Amino acid sequence: MSRLAPLSGFPEWSPAERSVEASVLATLRRVFELHGFGEIETRAVEPLERLGGASEASKEVYVLTRRGGETADAEFGLHFDLTVPFARYVEERQGKLTFPFRRYQIQKVWRGERPQEGRFREFYQADIDVVARDVLPAHLEAEVAVVMARALEALPVPAATMRMNDRKLVEGFYRGVGIADVAGALRSVDKLGKIGPEGVAKELAAQGVGEQAADAILELAKIQSADGSFKEAVIDLWETTPTVEDEDAQRLLGEGIASLVALVESVNAAVPGTAMADLSIARGLDYYTGAVYETTLEGHEDLGSICSGGRYDSLVAGGGFPGVGMSIGVSRLVSRLVSQEIVTATRSVPSAVLVAVIDEDTRAASDGIATRLRARGIPCEVAPAASKFGKQIQYADRRGIPFVWFPAAEGDGEVKDIRSGEQVPADADGWNPPVDDLTVRIERR
RNA sequence: GUGGGCGUAGCUCAGCUGGUAGAGCAUCGCGUUGUGGUCGCGAGGGCCGCGGGUUCAAGUCCCGUCGCUCACCCCA
Numbered sequence: 001m002s003r004l005a006p007l008s009g010f011p012e013w014s015p016a017e018r019s020v021e022a023s024v025l026a027t028l029r030r031v032f033e034l035h036g037f038g039e040i041e042t043r044a045v046e047p048l049e050r051l052g053g054a055s056e057a058s059k060e061v062y063v064l065t066r067r068g069g070e071t072a073d074a075e076f077g078l079h080f081d082l083t084v085p086f087a088r089y090v091e092e093r094q095g096k097l098t099f100p101f102r103r104y105q106i107q108k109v110w111r112g113e114r115p116q117e118g119r120f121r122e123f124y125q126a127d128i129d130v131v132a133r134d135v136l137p138a139h140l141e142a143e144v145a146v147v148m149a150r151a152l153e154a155l156p157v158p159a160a161t162m163r164m165n166d167r168k169l170v171e172g173f174y175r176g177v178g179i180a181d182v183a184g185a186l187r188s189v190d191k192l193g194k195i196g197p198e199g200v201a202k203e204l205a206a207q208g209v210g211e212q213a214a215d216a217i218l219e220l221a222k223i224q225s226a227d228g229s230f231k232e233a234v235i236d237l238w239e240t241t242p243t244v245e246d247e248d249a250q251r252l253l254g255e256g257i258a259s260l261v262a263l264v265e266s267v268n269a270a271v272p273g274t275a276m277a278d279l280s281i282a283r284g285l286d287y288y289t290g291a292v293y294e295t296t297l298e299g300h301e302d303l304g305s306i307c308s309g310g311r312y313d314s315l316v317a318g319g320g321f322p323g324v325g326m327s328i329g330v331s332r333l334v335s336r337l338v339s340q341e342i343v344t345a346t347r348s349v350p351s352a353v354l355v356a357v358i359d360e361d362t363r364a365a366s367d368g369i370a371t372r373l374r375a376r377g378i379p380c381e382v383a384p385a386a387s388k389f390g391k392q393i394q395y396a397d398r399r400g401i402p403f404v405w406f407p408a409a410e411g412d413g414e415v416k417d418i419r420s421g422e423q424v425p426a427d428a429d430g431w432n433p434p435v436d437d438l439t440v441r442i443e444r445r
Numbered sequence: 446g447u448g449g450g451c452g453u454a455g456c457u458c459a460g461c462u463g464g465u466a467g468a469g470c471a472u473c474g475c476g477u478u479g480u481g482g483u484c485g486c487g488a489g490g491g492c493c494g495c496g497g498g499u500u501c502a503a504g505u506c507c508c509g510u511c512g513c514u515c516a517c518c519c520c521a
Binding site: 006007008059060081109111113114115116117118119120123124125126283303304305306307308327328329330331332333356358359386387388389390391392393394395396397398404406416418421423 | 446477478479480481512513514515516517519520521
């Protein structure tokens with residue numbers, strides 16, 4: 001029996017669940033396009049050397065080779081995000097694209113991780129990015145966040161909170177208090193919520209961060225505000241903390257503060273109550289150089305971030321293509337909606353009507369009624385067997401099909417709403433179901 | 446990659462200190478000979494994940510292995 005166990009981390013949905021996912025994807029598309037993002041799709045594979053080479057991420061890359069190839073060595077890897085293929089796409093077409101280039105991309109990505117709730121090995125990401133030539137205006141950091149906030153607003157999900165930080169701010173502050181390994185320190189600070197201040201302090205000590213510096217950056221990480229008021233707290237902390245002589249650090253800190261104030265305030269002006277400055281947000285730090293974002297849903301903080309991203313100096317090696325982007329973890333989001341039945345489909349099949357079959361000799365008449373309904377855009381199916389009407393009604397009921405059409409010897413017969421039991425004579429060229437019953441709908445519980 | 450938990454019917458699970466399998470739900474049939482959902486009666490369905498060991502005897506104990514799951518790492 002368990003000979004056919006599902007492959008963990010490779011989600012496969014039932015038709016009803018898939019209709020929830022499809023509806024989420026359709027909503028995202030609509031909102032992205034409303035904001036002028038055009039869609040691209042890139043191939044599923046990249047040359048291996050493009051996929052992180054020796055880095056940590058590359059260990060998660062699924063690798064592909066051809067069975068009948070000359071060697072068993074991998075030639076390609078499946079992409080593990082949409083940023084890497086997008087970067088390659090831009091690099092290849094830099095002469096043909098017009099900048100700033102804004103695109104959205106909704107595709108599956110693959111990561112060889114240990115699966116858990118909300119963590120998959122094959123999953124959908126929905127990305128938006130804006131890439132500029134040489135200079136990326138600061139207001140675009142706010143714009144991508146606003147687009148994502150509006151997209152999340154348009155979905156049948158609880159309220160989202162977008163936490164934001166700025167890498168220049170953090171780097172300036174960390175360097176100012178004398179921390180050499182900024183990335184390492186930030187990785188520890190990122191765990192604040194999980195292991196607490198004592199845990200972080202322990203990790204920092206292990207990294208050789210002095211006690212005073214550790215205290216200072218822990219204090220920094222506590223700072224949050226729903227507007228620009230975090231600025232005073234950061235400056236106060238800076239002024240009461242012993243710092244090293246480093247003009248770059250000073251400058252970065254100042255620029256970062258100004259950027260983050262502007263970002264939080266303009267996102268909240270557009271979508272009130274969404275954005276929050278949170279100076280503990282870390283996000284790896286690999287290529288991010290400005291704004292960084294993380295998003296959680298109210299009541300589902302345990303799921304982790306469902307929409308993250310940031311600003312980077314250049315998408316293309318060698319520089320010149322600064323950009324900012326965010327990515328929604330569609331599968332993570334959908335799996336939660338489905339497993340907790342936060343969102344459900346009104347039925348498991350598209351059919352609004354089951355056309356009953358009296359006996360096999362008159363199946364053609366039933367087919368004819370179905371054809372005429374379909375011609376007017378009413379999804380329907382014909383009963384699979386001419387079993388007793390009770391059985392045929394049960395067939396419809398089990399699938400959530402709201403109407404059963406009973407053909408008759410003369411005329412088109414009658415149509416029954418099996419929820420109310422109401423049954424009326426009807427004409428297949430004129431009868432319509434209520435608008436709400438025409439197609440499968442997605443309902444927020 | 447590291448550590449914990451769990452693998453028994455389609456699903457959820459029970460099976461005590463070893464004695465060669467059970468419930469509920471689901472499915473199918475009948476009661477109800479062409480209008481469902483309730484109710485009653487009945488039926489089908491199990492290499493007890495896989496391999497090895499201990500034993501007269503293993504779903505049960507031991508070892509291994511695979512899978513699922515949770516946590517860590519990392520992240521959507």
